[in-house]
Amino acid sequence: MEGPVNIFWFRRDLRLDDNVGFYKALQGQHPVLPIFIFDTEILDELPKDDARVTFIHETLQKMRKTLQAEHESSIAMYHGKPLEVFKSVVSEFNVQNVITNHDYEPYATDRDTTVKEFLSEKEIGFYTYKDQVIFEKDEVVKDDGDPYVVYTPYMKTWKAKFEAEEHLKIYYTSQHMKNLVAHSRLPNLSLSDIGFTKSSISIPEYDVTPSTLDAYNETRDIPAKQGTSRLGPHLRFGTVSIRKMMKKAITAKNDTFWEELIWREFFMQILWHFPETVNNAFRKKYDRVSWRNNEAEFEKWKNGMTGYPMVDAGMRQLNETGYMHNRVRMVVASFLCKHLLIDWRWGEAYFAEKLLDYEQASNVGNWQWAAGSGVDAAPYFRIFNPTTQIEKFDPKKKYLHTWIDELDSDSYPDKMVDHKEARERALSTYKKAVNN
Template sequence: MKQPLNIFWFRRDLRLDDNIGFFEALRSEHPVLPIFIFDSEILDQLPEDDARVNFIYDTLQKMRSNLQDERDSSIAMYHGKPLDIYKKLVEDYDINTVFTNHDYEPYARERDKEIKSFLKDHDIDFKTFKDQVIFEKDEVVKKDGDPYVVYTPYMKVWKENFKDYDLKIYYTNDYLDNLVKNTRLPNLDLAEIGFKKSSQQIEEYTVTPTLIQEYEDTRNFPAKDSTSRLGPHLRFGTVSVRKMVKKAIAEKNEIFWQELIWREFFMQILWHYPDTTKESFKSKYDRIEWRNNEDEFKKWCEGKTGYPFVDAGMRQLNQTGFMHNRVRMLVGSFLCKHLLIDWRWGEAYFAEKLHDYEMSSNVGNWQWVAGSGVDAAPYFRIFNPTTQIDKFDKDRTYIKKFVPEFDTDDYPEKMVDHKEARERCLKVYKEAVS
């Protein structure tokens, strides 16, 4: 007779400590089998050298080694459609409960609904927990229950609610002996899931007291390269958001803290308005007659627009998988406003290239620059890509790093005149939204 066990399903929470769902699973009455599923529904859409898949794979291998060396356990690795994997797991094990953490993206919600229904048919509980945010779903809403669609009032209520919040850390170390004792659980190599070693690396994050204290003064200057690089680590859960909030509070830095709240603002927007992944939050903006010129889009993607700040940003993205936040606003505005190319094209390109791609933030920020989203910049706000250089890269240090032919005859001509593009944009937008 098979021994009853519980499963913990790792997803966007790739850490052994301060992981709420894992903590709850370990404290349950049955031994815990940790698993990870390389979801073919997601992976099949990615390039074979995707750095994010490499990062997930390498992180999991470190976690496996840690459990093998310290606890005579491991993590079982699978590849395929999650429902197919669970059909196999139900045959192989006597499963009492599956534990995991909430995921808020539309695909993940549908996937979990399907898995929960399947498990219920087999008398298996499916328990999920809030882990990747401080406040979720409708925990920060207006008094009438409606979601906030403007950041500042959301942030104020978030902070007010936080005063009564028990920001505890969920230490798992005392409970790891409740793992299934088996160091030879199924493993995979990159090739088996259709991937190869990437030339790009996801960098370690830096959240020192100095970085937090200087964040407000340095965050707008891409040449300083002084951002935390926390994005991918929050995205894949290699770091706990609770520990990051604790650090921000300890350093008494409102600006750094508010960046973490922005992340949760966009997450709850996606939860309440899942259609915003494809449709403008302000529906009248879907009446815009985008030009969607494919040759111009290609130049933008390659960083050959003739506007050096824009080009530096796109080349940084292509070469490194990262782009400085200030520059993201500029390149996004340039695509939507100067070239009149649909924000969804830019969002999809960022989704493919950004190491820290987070659907809620990416969609939210692209709609922001297009003027179509929540708390968006008004459509007549159009960044001047030339004057932005004097404000944020006056010595051209960032530009010269990524555009070596800048200021030479080899650098391309401007693909569009700023004044003409601005006037064209205002005309097209006004016709659509007025």
């Protein structure tokens, strides 16, 4: 392929339609070469049967087949460090511009800066677009330009700025597909080529049907019911458009669901403004908490063997399926940080390894919320009682029995800590840290 091309770099936007960067690339004056990079900087840290990698690979294969069958094109697949991949690609193709969509996580912004600098040396343009959120970075801030660190005022300003006609515009790519490179045999990769095996865990389809959204307020807190949308992984990897999902929420007139989507953007802008919160408490004094960090207790928590059924059911669900109900996530996170006094970073890292819908901004934000150390956080003296949570949200123990076979038998473990004693220990430890 000797003529000039523009590259579109797929990342967290694994769909062909309503993809802003892809749409912009297709409108350029050169044929578009789509690529995807299996980034070894990320993959090397993951289990070799990671379900998310299987999902990404399968999604890309479907996209390739569509492009091959309908547009005589494809997606070129690469494996390696992005900078090294681009060095190879620009030596093989006459690249004029690289187009992609914004990513906001600290690693991603560093990666993009490095790639952009290299391309600039080669006089190749690098253009990125907003695609995975409605508002980003500093688009929703206070009057003085400072970021919001409390959700409710952020949400109110978000809604005040929002205009459906402008922000829910759909970027239809279908009429521009003729601008793809005519090359249906671009390099492909199997899972084994990148050192992975097919996972036994699959990512479920999302559910934003009117009936689910109608019942969302009543069912979303009940772990025994399928009352949530399961949208998380699909938003994470961009297999759905946030604009279309927002439209569904607004059409359904479901403020709760709409505001859940806004929470996601709140945490994203927090991470963008405060990237140090990946490793450090947003409220600095909470880094003085004297964590016990008992590794044997951490193993019991991970394996769902704490003797507290709501905690154990959640952890077993996570380990078996890569998913945990949101209400239960709050309980297990509070238990780790408060009852066991184990550093929230340990829990955040375990969720990062296991959750199909893992998204760094939300995961860090929610773990710091549970630990009391983050933005808009639960106060440190708010300590979930894992037993009364059962009475409120799973009184018939349907959820518990789904995940704990031995629940009512002698083989179920004894409680590893006494709730009252653990609560008093947490209060004393936290008070010492935050009042110094």
